[in-house]
Amino acid sequence: MIEWYQDLLQAIDELANQKLRTLLTLLGMIFGVGAVIAMLSVGEGAEREALQIIDTMGLRNILVKSKPTPDDMLAEIREESMGLNLQDLEAARDTLPFLTGYTALKRVRIYSQFSQFGKSDAQVLGVSPTHFDMANLEVAGGRPLTQLDAAGYAQNCVIGPRTAHDLFGNRDPIGGMVKVNHLWFTVVGVLADNRTEQTEFEGVKLQSNRNKIFVPIETALKRFQFKTMEEELDEFHIQLAEGVDSNRAAQTLSRLLTTRHRGVDDFELVVPEALLEQHRKTQNIFNIVMSAIAGISLLVGGIGIMNIMLANVLERTREIGIRRAIGATQKDIQRLFLIEAFAISFFGGLLGILLGFLIARVIAAYSGWATAWSSTAVVLSVGVCAAIGLVFGIYPAMKAARLDPIEALRHD
Amino acid sequence: MIKVHDLKKAYVMGDITVRALDGVSFEVAPNDFVAIMGSSGSGKSTLLNLLGCLDTPSGGSYILRGHEVSTMNDDRLARIRNKEIGFVFQTFNLLPRSSALDNVALPLIYSRISRDERNKRAGKMLQMVGLGDRMDHRPSEMSGGQRQRVAVARALINDPAIILADEPTGNLDSTTSKEIMDLFVNLHRRGNTVVMVTHEEEIAAYCHRVIRMRDGKIMTDERRPIEEVSA
Ligand SMILES: Nc1ncnc2c1ncn2[C@@H]1O[C@H](COP(=O)(O)OP(=O)(O)O)[C@@H](O)[C@H]1O
Ligand SMILES: [Mg+2]
Numbered sequence: 001m002i003e004w005y006q007d008l009l010q011a012i013d014e015l016a017n018q019k020l021r022t023l024l025t026l027l028g029m030i031f032g033v034g035a036v037i038a039m040l041s042v043g044e045g046a047e048r049e050a051l052q053i054i055d056t057m058g059l060r061n062i063l064v065k066s067k068p069t070p071d072d073m074l075a076e077i078r079e080e081s082m083g084l085n086l087q088d089l090e091a092a093r094d095t096l097p098f099l100t101g102y103t104a105l106k107r108v109r110i111y112s113q114f115s116q117f118g119k120s121d122a123q124v125l126g127v128s129p130t131h132f133d134m135a136n137l138e139v140a141g142g143r144p145l146t147q148l149d150a151a152g153y154a155q156n157c158v159i160g161p162r163t164a165h166d167l168f169g170n171r172d173p174i175g176g177m178v179k180v181n182h183l184w185f186t187v188v189g190v191l192a193d194n195r196t197e198q199t200e201f202e203g204v205k206l207q208s209n210r211n212k213i214f215v216p217i218e219t220a221l222k223r224f225q226f227k228t229m230e231e232e233l234d235e236f237h238i239q240l241a242e243g244v245d246s247n248r249a250a251q252t253l254s255r256l257l258t259t260r261h262r263g264v265d266d267f268e269l270v271v272p273e274a275l276l277e278q279h280r281k282t283q284n285i286f287n288i289v290m291s292a293i294a295g296i297s298l299l300v301g302g303i304g305i306m307n308i309m310l311a312n313v314l315e316r317t318r319e320i321g322i323r324r325a326i327g328a329t330q331k332d333i334q335r336l337f338l339i340e341a342f343a344i345s346f347f348g349g350l351l352g353i354l355l356g357f358l359i360a361r362v363i364a365a366y367s368g369w370a371t372a373w374s375s376t377a378v379v380l381s382v383g384v385c386a387a388i389g390l391v392f393g394i395y396p397a398m399k400a401a402r403l404d405p406i407e408a409l410r411h412d
Numbered sequence: 413m414i415k416v417h418d419l420k421k422a423y424v425m426g427d428i429t430v431r432a433l434d435g436v437s438f439e440v441a442p443n444d445f446v447a448i449m450g451s452s453g454s455g456k457s458t459l460l461n462l463l464g465c466l467d468t469p470s471g472g473s474y475i476l477r478g479h480e481v482s483t484m485n486d487d488r489l490a491r492i493r494n495k496e497i498g499f500v501f502q503t504f505n506l507l508p509r510s511s512a513l514d515n516v517a518l519p520l521i522y523s524r525i526s527r528d529e530r531n532k533r534a535g536k537m538l539q540m541v542g543l544g545d546r547m548d549h550r551p552s553e554m555s556g557g558q559r560q561r562v563a564v565a566r567a568l569i570n571d572p573a574i575i576l577a578d579e580p581t582g583n584l585d586s587t588t589s590k591e592i593m594d595l596f597v598n599l600h601r602r603g604n605t606v607v608m609v610t611h612e613e614e615i616a617a618y619c620h621r622v623i624r625m626r627d628g629k630i631m632t633d634e635r636r637p638i639e640e641v642s643a
C-alpha cells in the first residue's frame with residue numbers, strides 16, 4: 001500500500017493551485033454543512049433549554065393552576081365552585097394512589113416589603129416544604145423550608161437571588177429579616193441563580209424564581225389577608241410515581257376536579273411531559289425541514305465536487321498517462337483522485353463547520369435563542385462530507401483510472 | 413531478453429483497418445543497442461509501445477525475460493512497466509509541477525519504496541546523469557537536454573532490464589542530441605539493453621544494430637561490428 005499521505009500532499013498541492021475554483025465549487029457544500037451545523041446547534045440549544053425548563057416544572061409532575069375569574073361573576077360562580085382549594089388536593093391524593101409528592105401554592109398580595117437595608121418587589125409565594133424538591137429548586141445558601149416550618153406556622157422564608165440582592169445588597173441574607181406586609185420573616189435560605197431567560201415554553205407562561213419569597217403555605221394562609229371569595233390555592237402540583245402515564249393521570253385528575261368544581265372552568269392542567277413531547281415534535285419538524293435543505297445543498301455540493309474532479313481529470317490527462325507509463329496501476333490512479341475528492345470535501349466540510357458556528361452565533365445574538373455546541377453535529381458533518389467526497393469522487397476517479405495510457409500520453 | 417513473434421497491432425476506425433504493425437518478429441539479446449528506423453507512420457512507435465507494455469497487441473506473442481506479456485492483465489503490465497522497463501519519450505513527459513528529484517523518484521512510489529530511500533536513489537541517479545545540482549528545479553526551469561536527462565534518470569531509477577526510447581532526441585538540437593546519445597552509449601557500455609526509435613541516421617549510427625521498418629513490417633535487421641559504431 002502506497003503511503004496515502006503522498007497522494008494527500010499531492011491533492012493539497014493541487015487544490016492550493018486552484019484556490020478560487022475549488023472554493024467556488026465548494027460553496028454548495030460549505031453552505032450545506034453550515035446549515036446543518038447551525039440547525040443542530042440551535043436545536044441542541046433549544047433542547048437543553050427545554051430540558052432545563054421542564055426540570056423546573058418537574059418532568060414527573062402535573063401542575064394544576066387556577067384560572068382567574070372575572071370579579072363581577074365571582075359571587076355567581078362561587079355558588080357552584082369554591083375555586084382551587086386544599087380539599088381538591090386531598091381528593092387528588094385519594095383518587096390517584098400513585099403520587100409520590102405534592103405541593104400547594106398561594107400567592108400573597110403585597111403592599112409593602114422591605115428589610116433593614118432595602119426594598120423589594122418580589123412575589124411572595126406560600127408553598128409546601130416539598131416544593132423545593134419537586135420544582136428542582138436549588139438552594140445555594142442556607143436551607144429550604146421544612147415540615148417543621150410548615151407545622152409551626154414559622155415565619156421563615158427562602159428568597160430568590162435577585163430578591164436577596166434587593167433586600168441585602170452584598171450582605172449575607174441568611175438570618176436577615178424581611179417585613180412582608182405586617183409580618184416579619186427570617187431568611188433561612190437563598191436560591192441558586194438559574195439562567196433561563198425564557199418567559200414562555202410551548203404556550204405556558206414561565207416564572208423566574210429569581211425574584212421570589214417563598215414562605216410556608218400554612219403560614220401564608222393563616223397569617224395573610226385574602227379577598228372574600230378568593231380561591232384558596234393558586235396552584236398545586238402533584239408528582240407521579242415512575243412509570244405512570246402522565247397524560248392518563250392528567251385526564252383522571254381533570255375529571256375529578258371538573259366534578260368537584262361542578263363543571264366550572266376555573267382551573268387548568270399543565271403536563272410538563274406532554275409539553276416536552278410537544279416541543280420535540282416541533283423541533284423534529286424544524287429538523288426535517290432543515291435536513292432537507294441541508295441535504296439538497298450537500299447534493300449540490302457533491303455534484304460540484306464531481307464537476308471539479310472531472311475537470312481535474314481532463315486537465316491532468318497527460319499526468320495520468322505519465323504515471324501509468326512508469327508503473328501506476330488503475331487502482332493507484334483511482335486512489336490519487338479519490339483522495340483529492342476526499343480532501344476537497346473534507347476541507348469544504350471544515351469551512352462549513354466554521355460557517356455553521358458563525359451562523360449559530362449570529363442567530364444566538366439576534367434572536368436570543370440558546371445555541372449549543374453539538375459535537376455530534378461536527379462528527380456527523382465531517383462524516384457526511386467525507387462520504388460525499390467519496391461517493392461523488394468515485395466516478396471521476398474511475399474515469400481517470402480507465403484512461404488508456406497511450407491516449408493519455410498523447411493528450412494536449 | 414525480448415522475443416517477439418508475428419506481433420500485430422491493428423486499429424479499426426469505422427470500416428478501415430489500419431495495420432500499424434503487421435507481423436513483426438525479432439529478438440533482442442541482453443546488452444543489445446538497437447535503433448528502430450523507418451519513415452513516419454511505419455509503425456515504430458506502435459512497436460515500441462507494445463515492447464514497453466503500454467499497449468496490448470492484436471496478435472502474436474511477446475516474451476519478455478521468459479514471460480509471455482501479450483496476455484497479461486493490466487495490473488501485471490503496470491508492474492512490468494514499473495520494474496522491468498525504463499521508457500524515455502520524445503516530449504520528456506515530466507510532471508510539470510514536481511521537482512527533478514520528485515520526477516525521478518516517481519516510479520519508486522509505485523514500487524512501494526519508502527520516501528527516504530526514494531530520495532536517496534533519485535539523488536544518486538540525478539548525479540549520474542550530471543544533474544546533481546538541479547534536484548530542486550522544476551522542468552520549466554530546465555533546458556530540453558536537462559529535461560531529457562531527468563527523464564532518462566527516471567527511466568533508470570528502478571534498474572530496469574531494458575530501456576526503451578521513442579525519438580529521445582527528436583525535440584533537441586544537434587549538440588544536445590549528442591550529449592543525450594553519449595548518455596545512452598554510456599548506459600550500453602555499463603551493460604544496459606537499449607532499444608530506441610529514431611528516423612535520423614546520425615542517431616542510429618550510435619547503435620550496433622539497426623532495424624528498418626516500413627508499413628508495419630521489418631524490412632532489414634542488420635548488426636554492425638562495434639568498431640563501426642561512432643563514438
Ligand atoms: N491510436 C491510433 N488509432 C489509429 N491509428 C493509429 C493509432 N496509432 C497509430 N496509428 C497509425 O498506425 C500507423 C503507425 O503509427 P506509428 O507507430 O505512430 O508510426 P511511427 O511512430 O513510425 O511514425 C500510422 O499509420 C498511424 O496513423
Ligand atoms: Mg512515432
